[in-house]
Amino acid sequence: MYLLAVLAGLASTVFAQTTIEFWHAMGGKNGEITAQICDMFNKSQSEYVVNPVYKGSYADTMNAGIAAFRSGTPPAILQVYEVGTATMMSAKGAIKPVYQLMKEQKEPFDPKVYIPTITSYYSTSKGEMLSMPFNSSTAVMYYNKDAFRKAGLDPDKPPKTWPEFFDVARKLKAAGYEAGFSTNWVGWVHIENFSAWHNVPMGTKSNGFDGLDTELVFNNPLLVKHFENLVQMAKEGVFKYGGRENKANSLFTSGTVPLHFESIGGYGSMKATCKFDFGVAMLPYYPDVKGAPQNSIIGGASLWVMNQKDQKVYKAVAKFFSFLSKPETQAFWHQQTGYLPITTAAYELTKKQGYYNDNPGPEVAIKQLLNKAPTQNTMGLRFGFMPQIRTIVDEQFEAMLDGKVSAKDGLDTMVKLGNEKLREFERMNK
């Protein structure tokens, strides 16, 4: 054993390998696939070694990265969830923008090969890519096809607009289901994606892309109407609230509620848990809104490069990112995890491999993202304290459901409290 260790030590000095740390938040199956991709990269060449380290939840991983930066030993790559983007972006001196890194390392890099709605979320308004998209998803509608059959509805024709959707939900409830629909991630689905899908701004300054002095403006008549409808549906017992984040999933998987909104990232686990035939459809829209549907926006996480003293580390990161962007790597990642591919080539490759014949769900999500070229309302969001803003949304929504505030007042409060947070963030990052 001792001899082996010495030999291994010798080997590494002979080849002068550069080892870099990649801190991520991918647990379970997704964690295994992440490790597998790193392993594939390590075996594809002999100069660099990427060492993936699981750091717990998204919040844990981000905190670990920040603590490591503060003590002067940041990892080379840190995975950060989409709502942490504004915080990372403002941390000049802590991060190395990806477009700069690729240029400095003379690594071939063409931002145009990536799917625009995915990269725009992590780019400046000029289109400079700051972090590398890793696991991207978007919100879609899941529906129970067996339930549709039972209620005498066509399982291949899911509702397209919100009025149709509410109508179908009522019919499903009448057919004997406890309620018609439920939803995860109220803020992400019914405000963030909803606004993008209808091409209305969630905040000023291109949703924060053009400056920290952005203000939330989503208390517009369209959203008020939508939330009034949701509350009305709850009163009728057609909408069943299942809790924050993804806690409502069990309502759908148990067959209690036949319509549900959830991330496409949950497609794999839906397939594993649902004992019925289900389908994935695009988010509904209000047909009286001009230009709707536009395109949805993403959720998930991206990879940030932390500032390093050693140039060799940057080289290794650049090589790894190139490897990650290859169609084969992306297609593998996409098909194994259900997250979306970040390049159009990977999408085409997956299509050619026939993956969507058995798994039509993920393609619906991609089509929804690619529906139209992103506008300044739909590139993504760049708001500070985003996790807190989502909590504010949850709280006010719960107050609406409990009849404590009206939809209008609730949305006004969300915007008011959210803007207070944005001002604090602005002041903190001046």
Next chain:
Amino acid sequence: MTKQYAFHNKTLPYVLVFPQMIIVVIFFFWPAFMALYQSLFIQDAFGISLVFVGLENYIKLFQNPQYLDSLVLSFKFAILVAFSALSISLFLAVQANKHIWGKTFYTTMLVWPYAVSTMVAGVLWMFLFNPTVGIVSYQLKKMGIDWNYLVKSGQALFLVTLASTWKQISYNFVFFLAGLQNVPLSLIEAAAIDGGGPFTRFWRVIFPLLSPTTFYLLVMNLVYAFFETFPIIHQVTSGGPNQATNILVYKVYKDGVINLDLGSSAAQSVILMLIVIILSALQFRFVERKVEY
């Protein structure tokens, strides 16, 4: 009764407490000092810009209606939990102290929940009362109660109080039982001979003799409700619905760990620290004096 021991070697006592002191300094004093220090600044998550703001973080907290709500809620919650946990466990301990059949079994069963981690306790109660799959919710619905703690604030607070109380009963029970066994039989007999019924004997003789235990437990229960119920809140309600169960310690976590608002979070920790200091001071003062009649 206490004996005084003297060390002949002057350095030895310091050497002996040194390891303990290191732990206390690193894990208690240092973080406490850092919290105090950070509460005077606003800073971004990475600590790149650091602006001294004096007491602004504190002032903002006390101007924030949501924080004040959370403060009131925490006291309400702590009192509810402490009162229910103390009264139920005292009742159970009195029953267990009687000459009954299967006493050991009964006692063991009551102490058992103490071995359950707080997180697991939260999960357990969450499943029982889950609006969709919970067994208890099913019965409640049958009885015509519209049970959905995900939306109804009162129900959510009731549920976390119930779970937190259940978890604390075992701990209290052990102390009460020990306390009851220390009550001299002769006093109870004397009271009985004087014509005191069971009710009088308990409230006039036993309960006053138990008061040191009760007071100690009261403080421990308040501290427990303020701090250690975190996993239950986290697991069952995440502070919701609206802000119905967003107690101070949970708010510190949300603002500091999730939102990386370090200044405000540090100020909140300092306020919590003050609350613990006051509770501990009370405890030392009164327990030292031996609350007794």
